[in-house]
Amino acid sequence: MCWCAPIATAPVAGGRFPPPSLRCRRHRGRSVRADASPEPVDTQRKKVAVAGAGWAGLAAAHHLVKQGYEVTLLGAESGPTEEIGLRGFWYPYRNIFSLVDELGISPFTGWTKAAYYSSQGLAVEFPIFHDQPRLPAPFGMLTYPEFPSLPLIDRLTSIPVMAAVSARDLFKMFGCSQKLYKEIFQPAIQVALFAPGEQCSAAATLGMLYYYMLSHQSRQEFVNLLHLSTIDVVSIKLWFDKKITIPKVANVCSGFDDPSGWTFFDLTSIYDDYADKSTTIVEAEFYNASHLLPLNDEQIVSEASSHLIKCIQDFEEATVIQQLVRRSPKSTMHFLPGSYKYTVRGSTTLPNLFIAGDWIVNRHGSFSKEKAYVTGLEAANRVVDYFGDGDFAKIIAVEEDEPHIETARNLNRRANELKTQIPFSEFFL
DSSP, rough: EEEEESSSOOOOOOOOOOOOEEEEOSSSSSOOOOOOOOOOOOOOEEEEEEEEOOOHHHHHHHHHHTTTOEEEESSSSSSOOOSSSSSSSTOOOOOHHHHHHHHOOOOOOOOOOOEEEEEEEEEEOOGHHHHGGOOTTHHHHHHSBBBBSSOOOHHHHHHGGGGOHHHHHHHTTTTOHHHHHHIIHHHHHHHHHHSSSGGGGGGHHHHHHIIIOOOSSOOOOOHHHGGGGEEEEEEEEEEESOOOOOOOOOEEEESSSSSEEEEEEHHHHHHHTTTSSSEEEEEEEEEOOOOTTTTTHHHHHHHHHHHHHHHHHHGGGGEEEEEEEEEEEEEEEETTTGGGOOOOSHHHHHTTTTSSSBBBOSSOOOOOOHHHHHHHHHHHHHHHHHTSOOOOOOOOOOOOOHHHHHHHHHHHHHHHHHHHSSSSHHHHO
């Protein structure tokens, strides 16, 4: 998370899971830095401190420097570093790709394919979707991936999950009384969310009710951060003594003997530096990995190697000749049930303090690196608005829903509206 604080006369503040088509960084240790054009010293330049040098901090600092602000970036490491976390840059990351185009650099590979592994072996092989004829959602996801052991009838059961739960359904589900809903919650929802409960999402309603009815003021948004949880990540980079054929560059795995979800990347295929090596270089990352933190490096390497063998048997004939283990305790957000109400908005009760990153609630609809970058741009725009100086950053919206998906949503809303014709004595049991 990034904190961004204007400090000219006061302080602005400025973040992981994959869809199947992605691009990866081609070069190791390459970093992006935005410098302002040389200008005469101006003691009247607006000053901004950006705390946090991730994607959110990069977005805020880069845009504000372009607008002529004097930016101090706190938390940046000097020299090239390797990123902890997924190297994938997924197809919907339109704002990050726009930055790359603006900078005139080419740090990525082409689009690559991905695979999912379970404890039973290969579960799904994903194609590069935008290379396929476009089908109405969700038929592309049901048709193009290869599911070696999952019948179509099982895949079709995913469709009902896409239906949104309305606020009215939420109150019905948890046994709210007719009188309480009709006299208290229904008016509150209509006034705060500008629509009847049957037309409002459950998540938005819970957030609204917490904000207006449960939360307290004297800087409560910062106290709420203490309720948010994180998980441990362990990253293991392994050099094997022989070439191993890894069908897909990016691989996602779960369902093994421990609580970790994990990924592994074929770095030999991703990085130009490794292309001509006679070895195989793989990086595996384990999430929710608190059980691995106390182990020594050799034990962690053994654990990672055994997991790799379960996915690709050729690893059994290879020997680890070099290793790098990195432990990152409490480094990734844990989206616990009920955590939404504790997340924060980009603006705070301090007029010159703005926040960006994974824990920020916004309306853009992106996720992971793209969300962090977008919230950084939003923080920069709040700084521009605060000072009244500079141009707002242009933020590319996520792709709109296809017409049939929007139609389905409207039908769902209509069905909920029809429920209002049912007497409350029948609606609430």
